[in-house]
Amino acid sequence: MTPVRPKFELKPGKATREAFGKALAELGRENPDVVVCDADLSKSTFTALFAKEFPERFFSCGIAEANMVSIGAGLASAGKTAFVSSFSAFVLNKGFEQLRVTVAYPRVNLKIVGTHSGISIGEDGPSQMSVEDLSLACSLAGFVVLSPADEVATEALVRAAAAYDGPVFLRCGRVKAPLIYSPGETFSIGGSRELIGGSEITIAATGLLVAEAIRAAETLEAEGVSARVLDLYSIKPLDQEAIVRAARETGAIVVAEEHLVDSGLGVRVAQAVARTHPCVMEFVGIQDTYAESGTPEELLDKYGLVARDVAAACRRALTRKRGAGLQ
Amino acid sequence: MIGAAKSGHPGGSLSAVEILVTLFFDFMRHDPANPAWPDRDRFILSKGHAAPVLYAVLAEAGYTPKPALMSLRKLGSPYQGHPDKRFIPALEASTGSLGVGLSVGLGLALAARLNHRPWRTYVVLGDGEIQEGQIWEAAMFGAFHKVDNLVAIVDYNKIQLDGFVSDIMEIAPVAAKWSAFGWHTIELDGHDLSALRAAFAEAEATKGRPTVIVAHTIKGKGVSFMENNPKFHGTAPTPAEVQAALQELQA
Numbered sequence: 001m002t003p004v005r006p007k008f009e010l011k012p013g014k015a016t017r018e019a020f021g022k023a024l025a026e027l028g029r030e031n032p033d034v035v036v037c038d039a040d041l042s043k044s045t046f047t048a049l050f051a052k053e054f055p056e057r058f059f060s061c062g063i064a065e066a067n068m069v070s071i072g073a074g075l076a077s078a079g080k081t082a083f084v085s086s087f088s089a090f091v092l093n094k095g096f097e098q099l100r101v102t103v104a105y106p107r108v109n110l111k112i113v114g115t116h117s118g119i120s121i122g123e124d125g126p127s128q129m130s131v132e133d134l135s136l137a138c139s140l141a142g143f144v145v146l147s148p149a150d151e152v153a154t155e156a157l158v159r160a161a162a163a164y165d166g167p168v169f170l171r172c173g174r175v176k177a178p179l180i181y182s183p184g185e186t187f188s189i190g191g192s193r194e195l196i197g198g199s200e201i202t203i204a205a206t207g208l209l210v211a212e213a214i215r216a217a218e219t220l221e222a223e224g225v226s227a228r229v230l231d232l233y234s235i236k237p238l239d240q241e242a243i244v245r246a247a248r249e250t251g252a253i254v255v256a257e258e259h260l261v262d263s264g265l266g267v268r269v270a271q272a273v274a275r276t277h278p279c280v281m282e283f284v285g286i287q288d289t290y291a292e293s294g295t296p297e298e299l300l301d302k303y304g305l306v307a308r309d310v311a312a313a314c315r316r317a318l319t320r321k322r323g324a325g326l327q
Numbered sequence: 328m329i330g331a332a333k334s335g336h337p338g339g340s341l342s343a344v345e346i347l348v349t350l351f352f353d354f355m356r357h358d359p360a361n362p363a364w365p366d367r368d369r370f371i372l373s374k375g376h377a378a379p380v381l382y383a384v385l386a387e388a389g390y391t392p393k394p395a396l397m398s399l400r401k402l403g404s405p406y407q408g409h410p411d412k413r414f415i416p417a418l419e420a421s422t423g424s425l426g427v428g429l430s431v432g433l434g435l436a437l438a439a440r441l442n443h444r445p446w447r448t449y450v451v452l453g454d455g456e457i458q459e460g461q462i463w464e465a466a467m468f469g470a471f472h473k474v475d476n477l478v479a480i481v482d483y484n485k486i487q488l489d490g491f492v493s494d495i496m497e498i499a500p501v502a503a504k505w506s507a508f509g510w511h512t513i514e515l516d517g518h519d520l521s522a523l524r525a526a527f528a529e530a531e532a533t534k535g536r537p538t539v540i541v542a543h544t545i546k547g548k549g550v551s552f553m554e555n556n557p558k559f560h561g562t563a564p565t566p567a568e569v570q571a572a573l574q575e576l577q578a
Contacts, residue, residue, distance in 0.1 A: 062464075066430075071431075074431040075438050
């Protein structure tokens with residue numbers, strides 16, 4: 001049996017929401033034009049770190065997400081580097097109309113950071129779980145949508161969002177995310193990262209599922225399958241070039257995300273593949289349902305979002321690929 | 328304008344004429360030759376369907392071309408169905424979906440305060456518009472954060488699309504509601520130029536809280552057959568009605 005040679009040692013890491021809060025406070029020290037709005041969740045979104053240091057530049061909006069989004073739009077329109085933050089479920093669903101007419105349509109330079117995304121928030125249950133945020137954010141014309149996998153990527157992408165002139169949604173999670181990257185690695189809007197090289201199949205993942213993809217690739221390697229792992233942290237725009245190359249070079253792609261499977265990253269990758277280099281595809285995500293209370297680990301397991309599920313999807317894809325004579 | 332477009336909102340445009348004229352030609356600090364002047368006062372027409380009155384004022388002030396006014400609502404016109412800052416860069420916000428403009432204005436006003444700049448923000452709201460919940464989120468925010476460099480003006484013309492406001496969703500008592508939310512409240516006749524001017528000056532002198540001017544107006548003001556007639560909330564006049572209206576307005 002081929003010895004397992006993991007390219008990445010997954011280390012314990014911080015939650016991406018905490019990395020966001022830390023990066024935001026750093027930005028605040030560097031740029032006096034950075035302002036932040038939050039809707040009574042600053043201790044959870046970690047914008048409290050910024051609020052503590054820069055109370056005059058932090059605006060508590062109360063539990064009023066719609067107003068918060070438009071307040072942010074006004075601040076940004078007047079030249080501020082404005083961030084608004086809440087749970088993804090609230091800022092996108094309650095603020096969607098405001099995101100559309102006061103941010104996307106006039107193309108206002110506002111940064112929206114949604115934390116507690118996906119079902120891994122755990123015990124709080126489905127009312128707080130955002131399983132459609134990538135879909136909603138991507139549907140806003142002109143929006144950039146980012147979904148970092150670990151703390152290093154989050155800090156870099158918070159900076160990339162602040163430096164970019166235009167609306168950005170950044171998706172963060174509640175639970176500690178395995179550390180994948182080393183400090184100083186670069187991330188750019190429209191980019192992606194190849195974490196493991198492979199030739200027979202590509203796992204294109206985002207957020208927490210990147211770590212699961214790495215674990216799945218190791219399992220597959222032990223089975224003699226060479227799987228490539230791509231971190232698609234830029235959901236919109238997508239790294240079309242990396243996706244086309246994956247389709248052409250590996251002939252099979254599995255997309256894995258902690259999001260409704262019918263409206264997230266998978267459909268965007270499928271569109272890119274369909275119009276360039278069609279290949280076998282499988283999709284790992286939340287089926288057409290809402291989850292429930294439980295520990296994050298229990299939920300990810302029950303709803304099919306762990307390495308086991310990613311590896312199984314890869315085996316299905318490989319079977320189809322071989323059956324179709326596409327090897 | 329609206330007659331040529333064959334669609335639009337004449338009633339709520341006519342009710343707000345004196346409010347906009349006082350702001351643009353008497354009270355606000357702005358420079359049509361330098362629309363991006365950083366210290367200009369900001370204006371947002373939150374009741375975006377009254378775009379025709381805003382376009383007439385912007386053209387008269389010199390921000391936008393007058394002859395093109397008759398292209399209202401036509402493909403490629405700067406005079407879009409509702410104000411669109413992609414087409415008129417001098418606009419501070421694109422509006423049309425009701426309820427959002429006050430929040431945007433509060434964000435602008437906060438930026439002025441953070442930058443220690445003297446410019447002020449004016450937001451015109453419809454009376455039907457304040458049925459939107461976001462208005463009251465914004466009202467709470469404005470008072471809590473003491474945004475005293477912003478003035479909201481409610482064009483209280485008593486009529487909305489489906490009929491009289493009091494029949495669709497009663498909003499009275501309007502001034503008492505804003506007062507209860509912590510705003511400095513002024514009630515006046517929205518067609519009285521000197522009262523409007525005095526109110527804007529009073530607002531500027533009011534510190535520690537935002538000001539709302541509840542302007543009692545007449546929908547369709549100045550055109551007898553449009554006045555207080557819900558039909559002309561969102562219906563364009565016929566060519567004959569246009570002639571009759573212009574004769575009355577020019578008389």
